[in-house]
Amino acid sequence: MSRFEDKVVLITGAASGIGAAAARRFAREGASVVVADLNAEAAAATAAAIREAGGKAVGLAVDVGNELQVGQAITSTVEKFGRLDVLVNNAGIGSFGRVDMLSTEEWRRVMAVDLDAVFFACRAALPHLAQVRGAIVSTASISGTAADYGFAAYNAAKAAVINLTRAIAIDHAGEGVRANSISPGYVVTPLTAPLQADDRIGEAYRQLIPLGRPSMPEEQAAAILFLASDDASYITGANLIVDGGLTAATGQPNFVRIFAGAN
Template identity: 50%
Template sequence: MNRFESKVVIVTSAASGIGASTARRFASEGGSVVLVDRNEMALADIARELPSDRVLAHVADVSDSDAVDAMVATTVKRFGRLDVLVNNAGVHEGGEPQSITNEQWRQVMATDVDGVFFGCRAALPHLAKTKGSIVNTTSVSGTGGDWSMSPYNAAKGAVVNLTRALAMDLGKKGVRVNAVCPTLTRTGMTADVMNDGKLLAKLAEQIPLGRVCEPDEIASVIAFVASEDASFITGSDVAIDGGVSASNGQPPQ
């Protein structure tokens, strides 16, 4: 498939995990991909995997609105257009509510919420020209609560509803906006869980498919939602959760 031939895609937090898998997926389908991350060395490693004439590595912190504006401007200068924005950058802070500091709260909100809005705002004029698409990586933690994860739950919930609101505002401009909501996924962010066999087994029991998600599985859904195969889908939050959201909370029998 070459669903993204001649199209230009920005993927944030592209140096590892879901972002790296997503960048590889778009490139494999013919797209030109702008890799965005704060980690310059890791970003360069991913860029070397992709066709040199269709990749651009750009170091930026998405919580900085000026940096996000520059990210989009650099993309358009290099490739002449923008068709897809994947707002994938996110950080996590957890703990009991009384132990969460102001700095921890603001860090999560600045990256996970502000960064998404800044990206959408900067990209809109260019996406309106191409009738493009935005995909926001949220989480099942944005559609339901978790123990000791209030900042992350609040941020991801905000992005889910921001996605809906933007879909309404941007629909008549021809721009689609959707979110994907993964469950526990094997990434650097979840390394501690992946290395704790007992905890991992306990969490997997709550997933009807009985295992955690892999980044490539999320990348394939992001690519679908961004493509013309999903041309009448907007304002949706697509669960990639192995059946977690199908449950009413009862433990396995």
């Protein structure tokens, strides 16, 4: 496949997990990829691995919570490649805590990385994307469409990402720019490593997810590439849930399993 031949893609949080999987997939489909991440060494290593596999990629160190650095990342991308076709806002952090437990510092840290970064990047990228009728894909979460116990800041930030994406979609459709988001469920990434280490949590997810397993990063990357591609040319303002069916259920007990056990 070469859906992104001669296209330029910038991905934040691209040194590992979903971002790295998306970077590899974009490169395999012909794109020149800017692997942007707070971890400069990891970004460089991911880009090097893509080049070794025959793709085109460069690593770029950027703190997405820093407005100036985000703006410079967009500028550097356009200066190097002459254009920007796709922006993938993937960088994010989690935070455990109820409202009465969260410090102002922690609240602002989550908002800076998970929400402000999306605003900064989109604002800087939109003039360039409008020139090529480009696309934005932001990584939100099912935690942005329903609440989790003890994740107040993360829930609020991801909900805002989804609605900010809708606002950008309708405001810039006339310029030919599409904006969509994906909402992953439980994905095997470094960010979820603490969950993976707890067998109780793993078993609880296996019971709750209809497909019976967590997602791999490559499955989320496939959704990102679909929304960024011309295959999704009439899709904008959408939030694509990629959770193995987790949120398709009401949350009530699995009566089939209960009754089967009773019999």
